[in-house]
Amino acid sequence: MSRNPFFERSVLPYELPVFAEIADGDYLPAFERGMAEQLAEVAGITAGEGEATFANTVEALELSGQLLGRVSRVFFNVASSDSTERTEAIEAEVSPRLAAHEDSILLDGELFRRVEGLYERRGELGLDAEQMRLLERYRLRFVRAGARLDAGQQARLRELNAELASAATLFKKNNLANTNAAALILDQEEQVAGLADAAVVAAAENAAALGHAGAWALSLQNVSNQPVLAELTDRAVRERMMAASLGRGFAEDGANAELAVRMAALRAERAALLGYSDHAAYVVEDQTAKTVNAVEEMLAQLVPPAVANAEREAGELAAAMRAVGDQGELRSWDWQFWSERVRAEQFSVDTEALRPYFELERVLWDGVFFAAGEVYGVTFQERTDLRGYHPEVRVFEVFDADGSGLGLFLGDFFARPSKRGGAWMNSLVGQSTLLGTRPVVVNNLNIVKPPEGEPALLTWDNVRTLFHEFGHALHGLFSNVRYPFFSGTAVPRDFVEFPSQVNEMWMARPEVLANYAKHVDTGESMPAELVDRMLEAGQFGEGFRTVEYLAATLLDWAWHRLPAGAAAGVDAEAFEAEALSKGGVALAAIPPRYRTAYFSHIFAGGYAAGYYSYIWSEVLDADTVTWFEDDSAPIRDKGESFRRELLSRGGSVDPLAAFESFRGRPPIIEPLLTRRGLTA
Template sequence: MKSLLFAGVSALTLAAMTPAALAQDGAVEETTSGETTAASDEAEAAVETEASEEADYMILLNEWEGPYGGVPPFDQIEVSMFEPALEEGMVRARADIEAITAQEEEPTFENTILALEESAADLGRVGTIYGIWASNLSSPEVQAVQRAMAPKLAGFRDELYQNAELFQRIDAIYNSDAYDELTPEQQRLVWDYQTDFLRAGAGLDEAQKARVGEINQELASLYTEFSNNLLHDEEAYVTWLSEDEIGGLPASVLSNAKSAAESRDNEGGEYAVLNTRSSMDPFLTYSTDRDLRKKVWETYYSRGDNGDEYDNNAIIGDIMKLRAERSKIFGYDNYASWSMEKQVAQKPKAAMDLMMKVWPAAKGKVAEEVAAMQAIADEEGDFIKIAPWDYRYYAEKVRQADYDFDAEEVKQYLQLENLREGMFWMAGELYGLEFSQIDDVPVFQEDVRVWEVTRDGEHVGLWYFDPYARAGKRSGAWMNAYRTQDNIDGFTTPIVSNNSNFVKGSGDEPVLISWDDASTLFHEFGHALHGLNSNVTYPSLAGTAVPRDYVEFPSQVHENWLPTQEVLQQFALSAETGEPIPQELVDKIERAANARQGFDTTEYLASALVDMKLHTMTDFTDFDADTFERTTLEDLGMPEQLPMRHRMPQFSHVFSGEGYAAGYYAYLWADTFSADAWEAFEEAGGPYDKETAAAFRKWILSVGNTISPSDAYEKFRGHQPDTNALMRDRGFPVPDEAAGDVGAEAGPASGEPTE
């Protein structure tokens, strides 16, 4: 139950009517003695229709059938099923909770905590599939369900976490003598439940609980509106190109632009630049038309900020007022203090200290990069001052001039399918996993493919791959867990997915991706490996269910295996000749690794710093999102030549839900772990050192949240992460600072409570 609600179901939408209400209001008509036979026939037909519809949507509630421990019934799903199925799921979940609280027996781990772990399974199955539709197959029909149902799920969550009888049972276990007799994993789980119930308002009075419930329902609606506004702007704006507007674009970019136009039925021309990062970024890198670069840049960075009905600025203000009010009710100074309490960093100051350690070095690197770019622009007689829409274009020129590195030349060796095979090979070398493509399970879209994952001939799980962009699919790349591993009643194998937004090629044409996109591919696969290697007892502690500022660590460290010689020589093969990438080009990749590190780090940190500064505010009277963003960046000394990575009106990490609110710093925090962990492999003799890989699997990938991340990392590494490893990794100057300053976090180290 807890893992279900904290894994993102609270951001989904639920049905407007229960099946019982549906039968009463829609199928059964009151009759009078004067009614005609036709009316009775119509009533009977309506009853039969309702019964049929109920039978249809029940597929979403039932246990998954088929091979591999059961699989999602994607081939049997219709959007119309979600509302009644999700509502019925809530009804059944309520019954599960009532059965727990109605017990006369004293609360024990088995009759309360374990019962909670096994509750709401029906709702979990519905929520999983609905989440897939909302993220990958969004449509006006799906969005209508979201708008209607977001408050209902928020209300259900509050109903659970404000259940006084249920909290009393959890609290009694946490404070009992029997707690000391539990296993460390069980203690961790009890602590996790007790802490989350308190943080959700279990200790509030009735008036406070009621107000928190109102706030949560309002927020749920605002998050949905923010997301749908952003999706609108990503799909509604397209930059169409004519033949005389494609100057500088290499063949692979032109091919993608042509495929993008075809996906829109060529309604505006033969070539199109979609309003997504994967389409915008290469255009800005290569287009010789500065006016068009500016147009594409402004279109992309104005998403959610066009002053129309889809503008997100006012929504941000409403969200922040409600978050601040709720934080005050909970007894915290600000939202960040509440949000970060269970994270590794624990407090906003710790996150700010790390970010401000890196910020000056990142800005200094930007100044060097801009100076080099301006020199090239001047040398070429362009008579311009570097602007944000110029950065990628001239950065590529600098990279070619200083490092003899041509990103397009490298791209010819980066075939998506070959790199996928490279990821599989890496997982086999490190963790003994093998991947075999299967076709005996349904998928939710024809481009999705599935692999069975095994180790030593034993089934481990399934991996779904959804690589291509489509209408209704949210932008970016991500990993999902369709089924979480557990070992309560036999070993339940995980089902995970990786989703991307590459432009699909025409026919058998290989899909070529950039070096940055290849790194992202390995990153997201790292999340999948975290889920696939999980080996714990309870689902709420399994796989990626770790603190937000730790969950990116296993994924980020896996980016490092892409540039290894073993992967590149076997899987970076020329699209034309099939020959492996030349060592000379590999050397150039290595030399140019940090060529644009100033840009990459500064645009990210700007968003993370704005996020943290926003969520440490307490007064949102007369708050204006646009003014806050502008003045905060000015105070930070943001270089004028680049924007923050996610401007506030499009910052879905923060305003489409609460997953990364006051938490975007997590990528940098996690990278302190990943940089230090990679040095462990280097110190051991190389990236494929078997002993180090085994330790990484044992203490990082397999344990989930059963022990504190700090303890787990120290068992793997022998010490807490050295922040200087992060500076070394990014090519920044290393200040004289002691190691091991990012390792403390809330929670019992081995199941013991922390006061």
């Protein structure tokens, strides 16, 4: 026990966790000791003699739970990035215990009385702006957690929180298993026609690894429309691929569909207990949106023009099918395939032909890192002497413009069966001047790993994801706050995507694109006319992408607008169909980006009633991009302003107030409407 690597702060640079010494058996003892230590620290706060002060109550809370924080940050990243049967078992055991632990603190009556007392006399305490905001946020956190409920209500709340924590863990575990099990096994090489040679080899290797030597296996990503649908020429294979994708969690056992219904019911009951009409109302009150009406008004502006665009696109694709003698109906498994062919015809752009210009190493170093240097003055050095949690994880030290060490960035880029789908950023060490810590952040992506010895060639969407997730990483790396509560990306859910979406702009910036878009074999730059066609083609299909996203958003919203008791006996598939119809996005050829049974964002992540956040944040993003592009000041000056006013502040200031201060006015939606082609 004394050698448990979590029991002491790491001595590695930036307190990078000592992954070489961490074993699965270390997690549970560290969780247990971490919870016990924090409860003892909280007991010390409430048992203190004399009057409550900011230092002996609020700041003491910020200093508590450091061991628990260390093990939690590492474990939950590893549980998503490189799960094992042991970590799955630990997560199933510890998740409800952590929920109960948090309740024991936030429902501590004496602790709440101390915080409430400080809040009531906050004007007399001489607090600075960050301290005042911390006190206000802690008090609100206690209230929203149920501190004002009576004993019976709090007991039921604890039960709800524990069951929801267990259900979310099970949903994630099921989804990973369902996605892996749904891999499409093909026994004839002609069935993979249309795939690039390297992709065919990778599919054969994948099949062998799954126990199907001599076959080809197409593994699924955690989205409805699988990227491979754009390439497969065999329509029957495409149909099978789409069926495998859409059926996850609804098939024989239906476990995740049933689990989602149960979770929606539990969330609705909890919201009612806390005094809200539904879970969405509870969630958005503490976001920048503030009200369900604000979210619904925004969505109402977007749905009709997006659907009109998608229907126009569908007409173009159907015409392309008819032009080659295919009189069949355009179906969901046809959309991406014919979209690529229409795109190629209209813009003379073959998506597969672009891949050689987007080699991972060059995109990373000469694109993502180069752009960060041009905008913010930071530089990067790979630290091969430092180890990540998996052999494929790479560690980079980040230096500020003055040469001082800023933090560490870990890149975990490739898909594997032990990693959940999607892409995300996690913090392994949070920045805090109170704790004396500097940031260590990790980006997880799910790029298909190439055959041994082959370069990893990306799609344009892969490039976008790389830039997007690095925007989250910069948000964490540039954090400059005193208190852990506010560190890095600890901002409202409907604001957190804003910095990452802004970072996407640099992928197509001419000086950045020219620096990394070079042929993997010849080193030649992508021809200017191909660049122009590619960027123009990038706007093609915007109707599809917007409807696909809005369908998932409205599905999330429908589940979480249910009042208490309304989910009883609900059939998930029937509910889905009705929600999409009511939302005006029930287009058979465009399934939601996520269906209920694999919608991990909302049932195994933090986006319940918050998937709208992406487009809400995009309003801020599109507005900010116009500012970056207006040539009113050098890019480095603008980068410093954006970093100082927004990226470095974390949650220490009101995010919309920070935006308005930075922009000189409230955000406007017009740049977003223009970007998405929704102005007509």
